[in-house]
Amino acid sequence: MQPFGYLAEFNTPRELIHAASVMRDAGYTKFDAHSPFPIHGMDDAMGLKPSILGWIVLCGGSIGLTTGIVLQWWVSTTAYPLVISGKPLFSYQAFVPVTFELMVLFSAFAAVFGMFAINGLPRWYHSLFNNESFAKATSHGFFISVEAKDPLFNTEITRSVLENAGGHNVSLVEE
């Protein structure tokens, strides 16, 4: 059976950062670091590119902004024109709060759901949970996993790379 990949355990965040940079320099791309808390500098150590989430949020915000203005313009001038306290039908000043709120709402939706989509969530099953020690990743364990899909993956070489980087309990995880 095709394995999912390797899982290696590390003792401290510092070791984890070091190991991640070793994996990056060795040319691995499909590997991940797991820790109970965020570690500063991990993005660089893993060689991660900036997320595209910001652009998704920008699109969401722009759509919200446009929706807010167009909705109020259409309602106040065409669908249900009402003169309120003698002000013009198209009073952009009055439209600002709703436009702003819709922009924030759409941006927030884009951020949350965009994040889910990029992370591949929700997901009911992940091969890493086949490894029992991996449960420690939520309390005090630091792990690096390397997927078998990585072009450089090799049962012999990858194991030695992980062990040389300071990993122990290096084990194959089943799909």
Next chain:
Amino acid sequence: MSKDTSVARHNIKLTGFLAITLPKISLAVGIVFLVLGLFVSRNNLHHFSYSYLTSFIFYLVCSLGALFFVIIQHLTRAGWSVLLRRVAEVLMSNLWVLAIMFIPVLFALPHLYHWTLAEAAQDHILKGKSGYLNIPFFVIRSVIFFAAWLLISRLFFKKSVDQDLSGDHSITLSLQKAATWAVAVFAITQTFAYVDWVMSLTPHWYSTVFGVYFFAVSAVASLSMLSLILMILRRFGFLKDLVNVEHFHDLGKFLYGFNIFWTYIAFSQYFLIWYSNIPEETAFFHQHFAGSWNTTAILLTIGHFVIPFITFMSRHARRNLKFHCGMVIWMLVMTYLDIFWVIMPNVLPSGFHLGFSDIASFLGLGGIFVWAFFTKLKSVNLIPVQDPRLHESINFHNT
């Protein structure tokens, strides 16, 4: 003491052009332009006093904003900003120059504030406000404001400089304690100061958010000024390896946030007055939207908000030091325009006009401001060398 040796190899004393030649030139420029401005406007001191007040408020917001910056860094135990704090401390120490610059304003009271004139006694509304808006109380308040600011700025400056020599860590703790009451005193005094010196130019009008509005102005102005000064220092080879793109990135975030805050407050002030449409409140905007002042207001919306909002949003823009430098200069220009738009319609009812008296006041007060700044900066280290969090600031990285 390993910290000390690591910063010792850097250039932490101001020398050369910035320390010797620039203060001399700027002092000369300052005095020449003030005298020239006064001479050219000798027949129109009324106008000149408004130009003077505009420039005075511009430099005041820079220094008061720096005072706020220093207090808030202590209050939040910020580590990233330690390298930048000394420059901000020197900027806030310029308040003594501003206190002296304020004296001519006291002599120009009848030109600036029409509630000081005898006619005010006939004015029903001003009569009602005379318990607060009268000359003796105004002068007393002004003295209190400057006394409070000088007290706070001297305390924070002196203790910080003392720490350079003694390395006493308890100073950091005592300043953190002092920051608590200092920020409260700052908030109250600056609100009343802007109400007295700027809002009372239109004494019939009132806006409850005016103090916050000028607080936002001062935060934007001082962060821009701080960034610009650090760029200049780096340009002349100081702090080059210490203050890096990470610190500018954070200053940029701060500036960006406060600029949106400015927009929020400026719009809120306008929005509520526009909505309720009560004559004694709308009078201000009626006056400030007259003629080309309307164009100025639109220009402010676009230049002060829309352009920085879009172009300065990206981290790449904030980390591009050339662009960053251009942006902070632009923000300073916009801050001046904003203050100009608030103050000058009182003397130029028909529309925007930038005259020689405005330029002379700006360069005149600016020259003295720059002289005082670099003279003080030369006398101290460019960074708080013994601050316990200095190391954190040197190794600071944005994630």
